[in-house]
Amino acid sequence: MISRITCIVLFTLVVGPVFSQTQEELLQQQMMDREQAQNAEVSRMLDEGVILMEREEYEEADDLFRQVLKRAKVVPTDLTFYFGKNSFYLEKYKQSIDWLNKYIELKGTSGRHYQECIKLLETANTAFLALREEERQAAQEILTSSYDIDCGPSGKVICPVCGGKGVIIQQGPFGSTYRTCPYSDEHGQLTCSEYNQLLRGELKPKF
Numbered sequence: 001m002i003s004r005i006t007c008i009v010l011f012t013l014v015v016g017p018v019f020s021q022t023q024e025e026l027l028q029q030q031m032m033d034r035e036q037a038q039n040a041e042v043s044r045m046l047d048e049g050v051i052l053m054e055r056e057e058y059e060e061a062d063d064l065f066r067q068v069l070k071r072a073k074v075v076p077t078d079l080t081f082y083f084g085k086n087s088f089y090l091e092k093y094k095q096s097i098d099w100l101n102k103y104i105e106l107k108g109t110s111g112r113h114y115q116e117c118i119k120l121l122e123t124a125n126t127a128f129l130a131l132r133e134e135e136r137q138a139a140q141e142i143l144t145s146s147y148d149i150d151c152g153p154s155g156k157v158i159c160p161v162c163g164g165k166g167v168i169i170q171q172g173p174f175g176s177t178y179r180t181c182p183y184s185d186e187h188g189q190l191t192c193s194e195y196n197q198l199l200r201g202e203l204k205p206k207f
Contacts, residue, residue: 042072050082058089077106081113088120093128097121149199151192159184160198182206 049064065083069075084099100121103111111117151157158164162181166188170177182205183198184190190198197203 038071038073042068042076045071046076046079046082049086053082053086053089056089058086061086062090077103077111078113080106081111081117084117085120088124088127091127093124093131096124097128100124148192148196151195155192156189157192157195159188159190159195162188164188180207 045064045068049061049068052058052061052064062083065079065086068079069083072079080099080103084096084101084103087093087096087099100117103113103117104121107114159166159181161183162168164184164187166181166184166186167178168181170179181188183194183203194203
């Protein structure tokens with residue numbers, strides 16, 4: 001007759017590993033369920049963001065897309081397109097260009113948004129360059145006004161033409177050529193007055 005202790009030992013040897021395996025499988029299933037629930041929530045938020053964008057509620061859509069970026073373990077490929085498209089409508093052209101390029105990088109020409117992405121990229125690039133030109137002109141208008149820039153206590157600044165070298169280096173087909181800077185002194189510097197005149201286009205070359 002098998003003793004009670006022997007039965008307990010046999011039961012432990014047979015059932016123990018099965019119980020342990022069941023617990024491990026249960027934990028894995030719980031993790032998978034949580035991950036699926038999180039993915040479903042991310043997908044819901046992305047779809048809601050697209051709806052908001054189509055309603056021209058761009059700020060609200062931007063907020064949702066950013067929440068998706070924070071929650072998603074892996075960024076959905078379509079989000080790169082929608083975020084880039086919505087950024088375009090918000091006139092954040094540089095951000096739009098970066099995200100639209102990321103979509104093409106990930107999906108190539110096979111992405112379902114590829115054609116629209118290319119058109120948006122062309123428009124965003126044009127708008128970005130136009131904006132940069134407007135900023136450049138605005139800065140130029142300020143610099144060419146009657147305002148002077150304070151050069152500090154030394155009263156001298158590094159010449160922006162030669163970069164403080166005193167010479168201008170040009171690369172040619174037969175090597176480098178050097179010529180004396182027509183604006184700075186021998187140390188590659190300008191007086192504060194000369195610097196402001198240069199910015200306004202009023203400084204005449206010395207030779």
